[in-house]
């Protein structure tokens with residue numbers, strides 16, 4: 001067993017069975033992804049459409065691909081035919097584009113609404129007012145080819161655990177509000193995607209259902225801007 005495989009096996013001991021692990025493969029080679037795949041792992045996440053497309057065809061078909069990074073509207077059409085989950089829906093406009101591309105290929109696309117919970121200004125995402133207005137609007141109910149499965153958020157990159165915990169708590173709070181107000185009878189609305197390599201233990205404690213982990217599996221990335 002190599003490092004990547006033992007990292008995954010060690011992690012799986014720490015992660016409750018009902019919490020999903022998305023192995024984040026940005027800037028990783030096809031060979032590295034294969035190593036993770038051969039440990040039995042099947043759920044992978046990429047940030048960028050271009051990078052995802054260039055790797056996907058070289059890898060097995062039974063991989064469940066997720067997009068976790070900011071998604072441009074003009075790229076949506078390339079991923080809709082095969083993507084399993086889009087974590088990073090951050091505008092109403094983007095959701096509409098996903099819906100219309102999904103109509104074209106006759107499928108329903110699972111989506112998470114990304115909330116802005118960090119203090120950094122660079123992180124994308126909705127606030128609760130924007131989401132409420134979107135859900136209440138007339139055209140929202142017309143979007144038959146998207147399925148809102150839950151929320152996603154990224155905490156501030158900080159060593160302050162208390163701050164990270166509070167940001168995760170705010171995401172869980174938004175989840176509960178939306179669940180109670182609009183998705184009470186929708187069993188598919190149940191995901192909270194939060195937790196990265198540096199903060200996943202806190203995320204689990206606060207109720208994450210999906211962790212997005214890269215460096216703890218594959219080692220440090222060389223490009224610090226990713």
Ligand SMILES: *Cc1c(COP(=O)(O)O)cnc(C)c1O
Nearest residue numbers: 024068196197198212213214215
């Ligand atoms: C890179 C990235 C991750 C994983 O980051 P690590 O710190 O390597 O675990 C998770 N989510 C998003 C949105 C990312 O861009």
